[in-house]
Amino acid sequence: MTASQLKIDSSTDGVVLVSLAGDWTLQNSIPSPEGALSAAAAEKRRLAFETGALAEWDSALLIFLANLFALCRRDGIPVDQSGLPEGVRKLMALASPENQRSGVTHGSARPPFLERVANKAIGVVGGVKEVLSFIGEVTVAFGRMLRGKADFRRLDLALTLQETGAQALGIVTLISLLVGVILAFVAAIQLKMFGAQIYVADVVGIGIVRVMGAVMTGVIMSGRTGAAFAAQLGTMQVNEEIDALQTLGLSPIEYLVLPRMLALMLMMPLLCVYSDLMGVLGGMLVGVGLLNLGVLEYIAETQKALNLTHFLVGLTHCFVFGILVAVAGCLRGIQCDRSASAVGYAATSAVVTAIVSIVVATAIITLSCQVLGI
Incomplete structure (x- = not known):
């Protein structure tokens, strides 16, 4: 089993590259997300990921990313998840706050009257079809x-x-x-x-x-x-x-x-x-x-x-x-x-x-x- 490794590279302008390597499993000691956060918070840079050397992973990686994303949302730091494995991205999307409350909007503007009427009409037609x-x-x-x-x-x-x-x-x-x-x-x-x-x-x-x-x-x-x-x-x-x-x-x-x-x-x-x-x-x-x-x-x-x-x-x-x-x-x-x-x-x-x-x-x-x- 390879130890989990976290490398932070802030040499690229506007981007803090977080490289994940080794096995990110519960059996290993997982690094703290504070290092990546402090490097990005210094100039409000965008976080990106590089996972080419990532081996095995389980919920330990998800916990690390969830904590990191929560801190980034708190400090207004943008995150680019395209470098993460597809399975990790899907699981993080399911665990995101936006998907925890189905049908609840947070601070969104109320749609115009005609749009609301049209949505109701479309819903009624769809319901009749069902x-x-x-x-x-x-x-x-x-x-x-x-x-x-x-x-x-x-x-x-x-x-x-x-x-x-x-x-x-x-x-x-x-x-x-x-x-x-x-x-x-x-x-x-x-x-x-x-x-x-x-x-x-x-x-x-x-x-x-x-x-x-x-x-x-x-x-x-x-x-x-x-x-x-x-x-x-x-x-x-x-x-x-x-x-x-x-x-x-x-x-x-x-x-x-x-x-x-x-x-x-x-x-x-x-x-x-x-x-x-x-x-x-x-x-x-x-x-x-x-x-x-x-x-x-x-x-x-x-x-x-x-x-x-x-x-x-x-x-x-x-x-x-x-x-x-x-x-x-x-x-x-x-x-x-x-x-x-x-x-x-x-x-x-x-x-x-x-x-x-x-x-x-x-x-x-x-x-x-x-x-x-x-």
Whole structure:
């Protein structure tokens, strides 16, 4: 092992040449960067490097250069890194302060208004293209699955079914029950004025089964499952696990996205039926406990108010919501940048995107049913 050597030549006008020779490894004693700094600081000269005699190097060289560059930034001394090995330059670029805070500008002037508008428009167009491309890839993956050619683990699908189904029953029970109670209270205030308390069963039954049960289930799954999907895939993106799958020849869409979308598409209608039951039960608690209605009377009125069409409309809502929640969560996870803060942003963005999509889809389906007379 050759000792690490540092030679400083300031004979060239305007340049202090730092020559590195020998082995710059942790096993050797590394020189201090103060000598090179003092020679350059004397006349504010530019630092340059010569590494023709450099042998082996490891993080010891990087630590030396990082300390030297930090001192040069402090004293305003320019540095020319072209003489360093390419691997060293890349590692130092990754460790530079400019790359430590992604998306944060330091003292840069605000761009003009038209430029900001143009950047926003370009970003929106790019986002739409990404969404359409993702939907197309998912559609192709579903087609391959129907032909029995999709490459994903059935165990992952089973685990995701459990996570999105059985493990969500607790929160769905609580929210749906309370929504049914709230609807019954709101209806009872008005109906008691006319002595028509029995029609609380109609209001709660139709409201829960047709729309509210599906909407509340979709919102719950957006915050619970959609955010989890985005965080899981975002963390895999940060850890470069998705890149590893592509390197191994596996499609991330089939291997990661397809099981999650299938699980939500299968479980959301079942959760919707369970949510409807809990919502009607919540309304019955109010009707029986506060409005002095009989249990059999309330159930009979609910049966009279509901029909198969209401159930089908509610199930249609929930099936669509399952697709939207899965697409939003997986898409934001795949789009996640490679930083810890980006994972949190992806989870937040997935929830917002899913809830907005659910509200828009609800409006579209409701208007369509109104037009069709359903």
